[in-house]
């Protein structure tokens with residue numbers, strides 16, 4: 001089902017927006033990071049957030065997750081204040097928050113995602129383990145279930161972190177640079193997976209690679225302290241130049257995804273640049 005169809009279906013049900021942000025300002029102490037940000041994400045949408053280093057992307061995600069509080073403005077997630085919506089959000093952080101050498105299995109890491117469902121006591125139940133297996137299966141990583149986390153490749157680890165985000169049965173999936181440390185072929189595989197998940201989930205993904213994500217997402221939000229949204233087919237060289245400045249060389253990317261957009265930034269992470 002296309003994003004457009006997803007949105008049309010949601011519009012008919014009277015569902016609240018997945019994310020509704022108005023007049024958002026945020027500063028770390030005296031340093032302003034976000035100014036006057038407005039954003040509405042419809043249920044079923046697949047939104048890409050791009051922008052230069054330090055543009056405020058991770059900060060915006062933390063505000064949506066309720067980990068930070070706005071200096072001004074309003075955020076609603078799935079119709080509720082962010083902290084109350086958190087159980088229904090799956091989050092894949094930019095850097096995994098545990099040491100890779102820690103001796104735990106893939107299944108244990110995925111099961112951590114069940115903590116988000118509420119307070120619990122005692123060992124994992126059969127339902128928990130079945131949910132972990134289903135999440136690993138969905139990201140095509142069930143065969144890794146008993147592996148130690150430290151033995152995984154970067155691409156395998158990303159799939160496992162995605163499974164951890166899915167095991168809590170979220171309605172909204174938020175990913176912060178899920179493919180920053182993996183090569184372009186694996187990046188394509190992860191985004192194909194996200195496109196499949198988008199059939200049932202709203203997705204917001206932060207990326208540096210505007211050309212790459214434009215082949216997958218339905219809309220691109222460009223964030224550099226303030227935020228401007230673009231339909232993917234309206235992004236051109238000027239848009240990219242405006243966002244990233246002069247350090248950008250435009251390159252042609254070919255995707256098998258059937259969509260024509262093809263301008264890329266090259267100042268960012270390695271495999272593409």
Ligand SMILES: Nc1ncnc2c1ncn2[C@@H]1O[C@H](COP(=O)(O)OP(=O)(O)OP(=O)(O)O)[C@@H](O)[C@H]1O
Nearest residue numbers: 028029031033051052053054055056057058059060
């Ligand atoms: N905890 C913090 N305390 C103070 N300043 C912070 C903190 N976290 C981030 N910043 C600053 O806020 C600004 C925005 O950071 P943020 O991580 O949101 O940007 P980003 O767009 O995600 O960057 P990148 O693309 O490099 O990951 C940066 O100048 C950063 O140094």
